[in-house]
Amino acid sequence: MLFRFARLIICCSFLTVLFAVSGLRAQGSFPQAAPSDQREGLYAFTNAAIYTDYKTRLEGAILLIRQGKVEACAPNTPIPAGAVVVDCSGKTIYPSFLEPYAPGYGLSEQKRAPRNFNSPPQYESSTKGAFAWNEALKPEFQAGAVFTHNAKEADALRKAGFGLALTHQNDGISRGSGALVALADERDNRILLRAAAAHHLSFNKGTSAQNYPSSLIGCIALLRQTYLDARWYREIGNREERNLSLDAWNQLQGLPQIFEAGDKLDVLRAARLGQEFGVRYIVKTAGDEYQRLDAIKNAGLSLIVPLAFPEGYDLSDPYAAADISLKELKHWEMAPANPARLEAAGISFAFTTEGLRDKKQFLEALRKSVAYGLSPETALKALTWTPAQLLNAYTGEQAAGSLEKGKLANFFIASGDIFQKDTKILEHWVLGKYHPCSEIANEGKDLSGLYQLRIGDDTYELSVKGKPEAPEAGLMRPDSSRLKAALSFNNGLISLGFQPDTTQKTRVVLTGEPRGADWAGQALLPDGRWTNWSAKQTGNAEAPRPRKETPESKPESGELVYPFTAFGLPKPPETANYLIRNATVWTNEKEGVLRETDVLVRNGKISRIGRALPVQDDAQVVDGAGMHLTAGILDEHSHIAVFRGINEGTQESSAEVRIGDALDSEDIDIYRQLAGGVTSSHLLHGSANPIGGQTQLIKMRWGKTPEELKFENWPGQIKFALGENVKQSNWGDNNRTRYPQTRMGVEQVFMDYFNRAREYGQIKKSGKPYRADLELEALLEILESKRFITCHSYVQSEITMLMRVAEMFNFKLNTFTHILEGYKVADKMAKHGAGASTFSDWWAYKYEVYHAIPYNAAIMHNQGVTVAINSDDAEMARRLNQEAAKAVMYGGVSEEEAWKMVTLNPAKLLHVDDRVGSIKAGKDADLVLWTDNPLSVYARASKTWVDGALYFDAQRDAELRASVQTERARLIQKMQANRKNGEGAGERPAGPKGHYHCDSDEDEGGY
Helix, strand or coil, X not given: CHHHHHHHHHCCCHHHHHHCCCCCCCCCCCCCCCCCCCCCCCEEEEXXXXXXXXXXXXXXXXXXXXXXXXXXXXXXXXXXXXXXXXXXXXXXXXXXXXXXXXXXXXXXXXXXXXXXXXXXXXXXXXXXXXXXXXXXXCCCCEHHHHCCCCHHHHHHHHHCCEEEEEEECCCCCEXXXXXXXXXXXXXXXXXXXXXXXXXXXXXXXXXXXXXXXCCHHHHHHHHHHHHHHHHHHHHCXXXXXXXXXXXXXXXXXXXXXXXXXXXXXXXXXXXXXHHHHCCCCEEXXXXXXXXXXXXXXXXXXXXXXXXXXXXXXXXXXXXXXXXXXXXXXXXXXXXXXXXXXXXXHCCCEEEECCCCCCCCHHHHHHHHHHHCCCCHHHHHHHHCHHHHHHCCCCCCCCCCCCCCCCCECCEEEECCCCCCCCCCEEEEEXXXXXXXXXXXXXXXXXXXXXXXXXXXXXXXXXXXXXXXXXXXXXXECCCCCEXXXXXXXXXXXXXXXXXXXXXXXXXXXXXXXXXXXEEEEEEECCCCCEEEEEEEEEECCCCCCCCCCCCCCCCCCCCCCECCCCCCECCCCCECCEEEEXXXXXXXXXXXXXXXXXXXXXXXXXXXXXXXXXXXXXXXXXXXXXXXXXXXEEEEEXXXXXXXXXXXXXXXXXXXXXXXXXXXXXXXXXXXXXXXXXXXXXXXXXXXXXEEEECEEEEXXXXXXXHHHECCCCCCEEEEECCCCCCCCCCCCCCCCCCCCCHHHHHHHHHHHHHHHHHHHHHHHHCCCCCCCHHHHHHHHHHCCCCXXXXXXXXXXXXXXXXXXXXXXXXXXXXXXXXXXXXXXXXXXXXXXXXXXXXXXXXXXXXXXCCCCCCHHHHHHHCCCCEEECCCCCCHHHHHHHHHHHHHHHHCCCHHHHHHCCCHHXXXXXXXXXXXXXXXXXXXXXXXXXXXXXXXXXXXXXXXXXXXXXXXXXXXHHHHHHHHHHHHHHHHHHHHHHHHCCCCECCCCCCCCCCCCCCCCCCCCCC
């Protein structure tokens, strides 16, 4: 064995290390059995190209490691006596990659308990002990306390280049602490480097069986309240109670905060939450952040980016292909360019293997990202320096990320440039310990050349050429006849076989070993005799004929549009100046309807209204002859453009949740409703509980981010509800446990919460320390007339009841929505000062609308109630102009007053009539140019402006339709061609998101 060991070192075989041990190490608290190895684990790696860090490459340097640490890494480093020398000629040494996001590695899988549909909902936590009130909060969980080494997963990660990993429990909103571990086959006590290395969070409640939260808005509210509770607990609350979860939460705040995002909009949501509480998250993304790159860059976040690029879909069935959205097709093409775009934007990011079905795919995906424009230097930085910096692991006793003196001896030896296709990782050293990674037959030794081969008395000319890992051999006899031969080099031994007589199936088999540039060994002849053989190198191999190389070009990656879906534009529309001439102008002001009138728009505002206005030099002239110009439609009650749920109906009050936290700026309904003349939409919580969530008014700024959709400086509102939904009449027998279960109980909920809110306000005014309560804060704003109620309602008795409750607490009900029995109490509503937002002619869709009549809007209007007509439906919102016309048909309301029901009146109910709802100088230029009288069924929106930006144009829409069709066809053809070239078929994406209504209670986007 000693002879074998020495010979392999001489031969520069990488398998030398199989017979070496990592050396003497401190035993710590564990006993050491005899016999023991007393060596220091001293190795010298010579003649390699070494990356000491992501940007520094040394040629022919020496890497010296001792006892699991880097002792030196530089050219001409003296090699100490006793060091095991490994010749790495032709090889490249890289610092080990660091996996910053390895959910579940070395941990037991968390499984959701099977749902029993025959059991009532779970409203309280089932976790025993002094822990958080909600099961989705698990800050006390410590991955380091339960981590156990997983040899199989560690091997897969090492072969992908990773030497360290941050593991955590992938379950819950607060997931506790993650542990930094080394990927070595060692005892857990040696490889657990940092038991608490990061705090992990998400917008997903995970396996929790507790009902709350049941939506994205609930998840965000729970996080927001937890930050406030932790602050209160740290300052005064710990004297009142013991909460181990809040104790743990506060202890975790000094660690890196890693947030899992389900998509690019989640990245922005996390950034906004972090800014609110002074936390800068490290966000693990979904790989689609290139679609909102500017906004993410402005957020100043560091990212952990997956390289799990989507596979092409099977589109052989044209009907199935039609179901794949343009967004999914474009993402398939553009996702590999995501890292390059991040680099160009100057965003700090690290890479993760998370999302890959097999870790073997990682290097291929990494190289693909380089092919799409990512620089190798930045790629290496994202795998070493950046994750080490993010996890505070670049300096200190257990530093990683480079091969500087004193750092962990974590590195791998590759056959060449790791970013080249054929490069393989040969071996990986973690904490100074060797791990084989490749089974390359020739161990990387280049055998190419011309040789004189002697086998006994026979002589041949031997030629060896080709790649080192796949040599090609050929023999030529003295008579110039040629023979094929099979050559391999494995475990330091050469094997060569050939048929000396091609007419017979007999072979000569040679085995031997290199002796410098020559070879020698024993040969087995066809007759069974053994003889000596030798091969003396006589020259270099014949150079391969130069092949005509096609210059590599960066793959096509399509055009980025905003939003990243059909009808997106390369750049969102911008505010411009317009002169709209000779239109019929519906002012909604005392001037009424003006014929052949001009309207000048400047800087997003209505500047002038009049006849024959002079043409401004910088204004685009729009011919409005024969057309009608109106203020944009405001939909007072809508549920579009919200992601992962519209209801948080798991409690009788969810006043703490905010629809504005979960805006979906990419909802195609925004564009469709612009085509119907809608310029603003009031997005409401559903009606699953008496006190719902805070609403959000948006402007239909198609292509902008969620925050840019929000109507600026808008006084907030909140959704309340009455009737069947809130008392869970139709929810089944299992839903008989949550209060209230009767209409009387609904009234008691309001009384109780307003009394509590009043007391809360008194505590705030007292100046004494108090626990901030988001739920009571929202309700206190109602009492202080800073927030207004829009209430889902049907039955006259409940409508009257809520007005009495409001009067008891000295505030006014702002709006009753639906209000289909409003005609019965219109006089009371007018006296109270409540407005109405109703359907034009919906009735008989459930029992409590049994008394609805189509004259409702007209009767309330005639009683002096401010009446709006709303949609509560994504499709109806595209035709609200026609819904307004029904007030003329059914109730004899004048055309101008009917038109105000979808423009000025909802603006009044939303307290923004000083800015929108009519055409008046100084108001926002939210305008629609119609082809006909806007109340006509033949009227179509020709142009729709928001803030003076042209967001919908019928002519441009026709061009976009053709463009979408062309782009889809191009991508489908490209995807089918890639399938023919071997690309696999990925899982078909989920279908489009359905439309929400008041009673929708699903969270369809939990990841």
